[in-house]
Amino acid sequence: MSERTKAEVTLAVNGRSYRVRVEPRRTLADTLRDDCGLTGTHLGCEHGVCGACTILADGQPVRSCLMFAVQCEGMDLRTVEDLADGDRLHPIQEAFWENHGLQCGFCTPGFLMLAAGYLEQNPDPDDDELRAVLSSNLCRCTGYQNILKSVRQAAEVMRG
Amino acid sequence: MAAGYYTPALMKPAPFDYHQARSVAEAVAHLGEYGYEAKILAGGQSLVPAMNFRLARPAVLVDINPLDELDYLEEDGDTLRIGAMVRHVTFERPVTEGPTGRILTMAAQHVGHLPIRIRGTFGGSLAHADPAAEWCVIALLLDAELSTRSPSGSRDIPVAGFFQTVFTTALEPDELLVEARLPKLSPRTRIGFQQFSRRAGDFALTMAAVALESDDGRVGNARIALGGVSDRPLRASEAEQALEGQPATGESFRAAAEVAAREIDAIGDIHGSADYRRDLVRALTRRALEQATAA
Numbered sequence: 001m002s003e004r005t006k007a008e009v010t011l012a013v014n015g016r017s018y019r020v021r022v023e024p025r026r027t028l029a030d031t032l033r034d035d036c037g038l039t040g041t042h043l044g045c046e047h048g049v050c051g052a053c054t055i056l057a058d059g060q061p062v063r064s065c066l067m068f069a070v071q072c073e074g075m076d077l078r079t080v081e082d083l084a085d086g087d088r089l090h091p092i093q094e095a096f097w098e099n100h101g102l103q104c105g106f107c108t109p110g111f112l113m114l115a116a117g118y119l120e121q122n123p124d125p126d127d128d129e130l131r132a133v134l135s136s137n138l139c140r141c142t143g144y145q146n147i148l149k150s151v152r153q154a155a156e157v158m159r160g
Numbered sequence: 161m162a163a164g165y166y167t168p169a170l171m172k173p174a175p176f177d178y179h180q181a182r183s184v185a186e187a188v189a190h191l192g193e194y195g196y197e198a199k200i201l202a203g204g205q206s207l208v209p210a211m212n213f214r215l216a217r218p219a220v221l222v223d224i225n226p227l228d229e230l231d232y233l234e235e236d237g238d239t240l241r242i243g244a245m246v247r248h249v250t251f252e253r254p255v256t257e258g259p260t261g262r263i264l265t266m267a268a269q270h271v272g273h274l275p276i277r278i279r280g281t282f283g284g285s286l287a288h289a290d291p292a293a294e295w296c297v298i299a300l301l302l303d304a305e306l307s308t309r310s311p312s313g314s315r316d317i318p319v320a321g322f323f324q325t326v327f328t329t330a331l332e333p334d335e336l337l338v339e340a341r342l343p344k345l346s347p348r349t350r351i352g353f354q355q356f357s358r359r360a361g362d363f364a365l366t367m368a369a370v371a372l373e374s375d376d377g378r379v380g381n382a383r384i385a386l387g388g389v390s391d392r393p394l395r396a397s398e399a400e401q402a403l404e405g406q407p408a409t410g411e412s413f414r415a416a417a418e419v420a421a422r423e424i425d426a427i428g429d430i431h432g433s434a435d436y437r438r439d440l441v442r443a444l445t446r447r448a449l450e451q452a453t454a455a
């Protein structure tokens with residue numbers, strides 16, 4: 001693949017601007033990890049099933065393995081690196097920690113961003129709604145109950 | 161699936177040229193130039209997985225995400241007009257009053273998962289023509305009419321002739337699907353939607369969508385659409401006829417479901433045999449009819 005087929009793309013990620021040169025086929029997930037150095041976003045299945053690569057695009061949770069970086073100019077992108085405020089964890093991160101919402105941690109960035117995107121628009125979900133949303137992503141360790149508990153607690157804390 | 165699909169190095173798309181369309185005219189001009197080499201990129205929730213697996217290797221992608229002109233819902237008398245780029249998530253709440261809005265909402269809840277619904281589009285789903293896609297079944301149930309644009313003009317296609325076989329539609333390589341028009345169901349129409357999948361959010365093994373009127377206790381204007389059972393979504397027309405004028409009772413519904421199970425040409429695959437799918441048609445058709453007429 002010759003250099004001239006690459007495109008210059010400016011991505012706004014976590015409030016910072018990244019200028020990258022990528023082939024059109026470069027997924028957003030790979031671009032975030034390899035070109036922006038933001039390796040908090042994890043790649044599991046790379047075909048939209050597992051949700052490990054979930055990030056926020058214009059505030060909404062999306063699979064970053066199913067988008068190309070060249071599509072994302074002008075979007076407000078947020079990854080898991082944006083959640084904590086310095087040393088202070090985000091309430092969702094706190095809640096996952098306190099409720100054992102993670103074990104190996106591989107799926108965790110995806111769940112955190114899924115929950116963040118959902119709770120910002122739906123601050124007071126019931127358990128049925130939470131179950132439906134959390135079924136979007138796969139976790140092979142926890143059995144999901146502690147993830148549900150974590151997000152339920154985070155919602156309470158975020159409502160204040 | 162070949163074992164190689166699980167080799168991480170292969171989970172990347174083949175190279176392609178990328179064009180971001182700034183208008184429908186520009187998008188169809190690209191289609192006119194590249195024909196079969198090009199694919200439209202709408203929500204990308206089916207196309208991009210296929211590209212990551214290299215099951216699809218388009219040489220050119222024409223991205224229509226910037227086209228706000230295709231992102232609209234309009235009520236035009238008794239017709240709901242849906243622009244091709246309306247995202248699935250839009251239908252989670254009724255977009256129109258009455259049974260039409262309600263059945264769209266019922267179906268939307270079964271389309272993938274939230275992040276998929278946020279990106280995926282109504283038009284993309286129809287053009288992709290997965291036989292188990294909810295919107296394809298709903299379009300068939302509602303006798304939708306589809307509009308296309310191409311470099312040589314525009315065309316209207318009745319949905320009855322649109323779905324040809326798996327992932328194959330009446331669209332020509334230079335045609336872009338721009339709008340679906342759904343004739344709205346009468347306010348007194350009752351609706352049901354049932355599907356079975358092994359895991360939440362998976363494509364359904366089988367789904368049944370029904371619409372009927374039963375004002376005087378007898379069935380009128382019965383419609384039954386089925387998905388996931390064959391190489392394309394189907395109407396169970398013999399079962400529809402069998403229901404017409406019958407009392408709206410469990411007995412009639414059981415009989416009609418039996419007819420539906422017999423008349424369809426079910427496919428068998430690794431997920432379920434043809435007989436199993438026929439059993440699902442029988443069960444889901446009956447449940448959808450009962451759901452429609454329950455209180």
